[in-house]
Amino acid sequence: MRRDALLELGATEAAALIRRRQISSTEIVQAALERVDDLGELTGAWATVISEFALAEANRADADLWTRDFTPGRLHGVPFGVKDVIDTANVPTAAAFTPFRNRVPVEDAAVVAALKKAGAVLIGKTTTTQFAFADPSSARNPWARSRTAGGSSSGSAVAVATGQVPLALGTQTGGSTLRPAAFNGVIGFKPTLGLVSTVGLLPLSWTLDHVGVLTRNIEDVRTFIDVAAARPVKQSAAAIGPQIVPPRLGLVVPALEEACEEVRAHIRDLANAFMAGGAIVVEVDFGLPLGLILAAQRLIVQVEAATVHRRLLERHASDYLPLLRACAEVGQVVPAHSYVDALRLRRLAADRLEGQIARHQLDALLTPTVGSEAPGPETTGDPSLQNPFTLAGMPSISLPSGLSRNGLPLGVQFAARCGDDIQLLETARWCADHLEPIPAPAGISESPAGIIGRANHFR
Amino acid sequence: MSPDYSRQAASLSSASVEKQLAADIERLFGHSRLHDPAVQGQLKVTAAGITRVLAEYLDPEDPL
Numbered sequence: 001m002r003r004d005a006l007l008e009l010g011a012t013e014a015a016a017l018i019r020r021r022q023i024s025s026t027e028i029v030q031a032a033l034e035r036v037d038d039l040g041e042l043t044g045a046w047a048t049v050i051s052e053f054a055l056a057e058a059n060r061a062d063a064d065l066w067t068r069d070f071t072p073g074r075l076h077g078v079p080f081g082v083k084d085v086i087d088t089a090n091v092p093t094a095a096a097f098t099p100f101r102n103r104v105p106v107e108d109a110a111v112v113a114a115l116k117k118a119g120a121v122l123i124g125k126t127t128t129t130q131f132a133f134a135d136p137s138s139a140r141n142p143w144a145r146s147r148t149a150g151g152s153s154s155g156s157a158v159a160v161a162t163g164q165v166p167l168a169l170g171t172q173t174g175g176s177t178l179r180p181a182a183f184n185g186v187i188g189f190k191p192t193l194g195l196v197s198t199v200g201l202l203p204l205s206w207t208l209d210h211v212g213v214l215t216r217n218i219e220d221v222r223t224f225i226d227v228a229a230a231r232p233v234k235q236s237a238a239a240i241g242p243q244i245v246p247p248r249l250g251l252v253v254p255a256l257e258e259a260c261e262e263v264r265a266h267i268r269d270l271a272n273a274f275m276a277g278g279a280i281v282v283e284v285d286f287g288l289p290l291g292l293i294l295a296a297q298r299l300i301v302q303v304e305a306a307t308v309h310r311r312l313l314e315r316h317a318s319d320y321l322p323l324l325r326a327c328a329e330v331g332q333v334v335p336a337h338s339y340v341d342a343l344r345l346r347r348l349a350a351d352r353l354e355g356q357i358a359r360h361q362l363d364a365l366l367t368p369t370v371g372s373e374a375p376g377p378e379t380t381g382d383p384s385l386q387n388p389f390t391l392a393g394m395p396s397i398s399l400p401s402g403l404s405r406n407g408l409p410l411g412v413q414f415a416a417r418c419g420d421d422i423q424l425l426e427t428a429r430w431c432a433d434h435l436e437p438i439p440a441p442a443g444i445s446e447s448p449a450g451i452i453g454r455a456n457h458f459r
Numbered sequence: 460m461s462p463d464y465s466r467q468a469a470s471l472s473s474a475s476v477e478k479q480l481a482a483d484i485e486r487l488f489g490h491s492r493l494h495d496p497a498v499q500g501q502l503k504v505t506a507a508g509i510t511r512v513l514a515e516y517l518d519p520e521d522p523l
Contacts, residue, residue, distance in 0.1 A: 292515050295508035302505060326497035330505050333483035338509045345516055 109200020182411025287352025306331025
């Protein structure tokens with residue numbers, strides 16, 4: 001199989017081909033590393049690449065298949081990347097923080113261990129914003145170099161968007177998986193809070209940190225859940241086959257009001273397309289004022305980030321980037337009663353959001369992922385529309401849903417009740433089948449032709 | 460939170476909360492940090508958030 005064809009494979013599909021020995025792990029890992037060589041610097045997607053180690057693991061994965069009674073895992077032999085705030089044994093995990101440049105964990109984070117147990121081959125650590133906060137990273141948006149790649153899981157999104165890996169891990173404390181997914185034209189998924197273990201993450205907020213995943217198709221998200229879930233996952237009737245009954249969706253009107261006119265019209269058009277396909281779309285709200293939800297989310301992150309970083313800040317203040325340093329400082333002076341109120345509001349927000357779903361018998365809530373196309377590189381973009389579902393701990397997914405007038409990806413976000421991760425994926429799959437494929441981008445002269453924006457790459 | 464304190468806190472303006480936070484920042488981190496643009500931005504957002512939570516979040520278990 002040609003290199004480009006290998007790199008267009010999804011993780012699940014590649015694993016199936018490896019299991020059947022139609023391709024080898026060595027071939028696909030080699031191809032991935034060659035693309036990293038070609039694009040790694042251009043895209044700024046990688047903090048560390050472990051080529052020799054990855055090839056040795058791929059060779060071993062191929063040899064294992066010839067071992068009697070060997071049962072390959074769901075991701076056997078498939079290359080993947082890990083955001084550089086997630087611990088990886090014997091591989092530096094630096095969180096874009098200079099004093100951590102030689103920090104080498106001795107153990108994998110639980111989620112990395114789970115993927116490796118399923119046979120996946122780690123090829124490197126993807127670029128992150130510093131400690132997964134809001135100061136932009138060095139990753140570059142492959143659709144337009146003058147636009148942000150988002151954050152904080154920017155390297156993972158860019159690596160997946162440019163075919164360097166089929167799957168990469170991210171994290172989300174506000175909107176750090178879904179927002180870069182939207183800006184780079186890939187799928188971003190955040191499971192129910194706690195479904196995937198956060199043991200081994202460098203924390204930003206113990207209350208709100210989630211592990212997320214970036215992929216190019218929904219099947220790979222499903223495989224990720226199957227492999228990485230730390231507890232049994234609630235199955236849905238649809239789990240035994242594709243969802244054929246059109247979903248009931250709740251279009252969150254206050255989310256539209258946060259978006260620019262172009263995105264508002266785009267989401268209305270999508271809702272109309274879903275209805276034309278048989279879906280029922282009703283208008284709902286967040287159950288609380290969005291500003292109140294965002295205030296609670298910010299206060300929790302501020303106070304917990306301040307707690308995480310208090311001692312490090314005393315010793316390494318000058319190594320902190322401006323936004324994180326300011327957050328860690330101001331978080332130290334937030335009154336305790338405000339933090340406690342914010343935590344209680346979190347529960348109330350979850351009740352109200354899930355109440356909307358229950359009251360209207362919805363499969364999922366529907367919003368723009370972000371209220372605009374990717375802005376300039378001085379920011380990671382606006383987390384306002386991803387935050388509510390992170391605060392509530394609800395599973396959420398962003399699908400690439402079209403291009404803006406400027407030829408940049410737009411994203412649509414779906415969120416379901418806590419625990420309904422599988423149902424959410426089935427709803428997203430139905431909706432993806434009713435989206436127009438994203439055409440290849442025009443005018444990305446810095447990027448080699450044919451590597452990004454493949455039509456229907458998000459199916 | 461006592462009812463009196465809650466009522467008092469809820470009536471605070473964002474500007475007065477910001478002033479208190481700024482005084483605490485100066486005490487903890489010094490004058491120069493207080494005038495860092497990123498800190499100034501955080502102070503405004505945080506004060507607005509605290510004020511909003513105090514004003515709009517009516518805790519059902521609060522004795523008020």
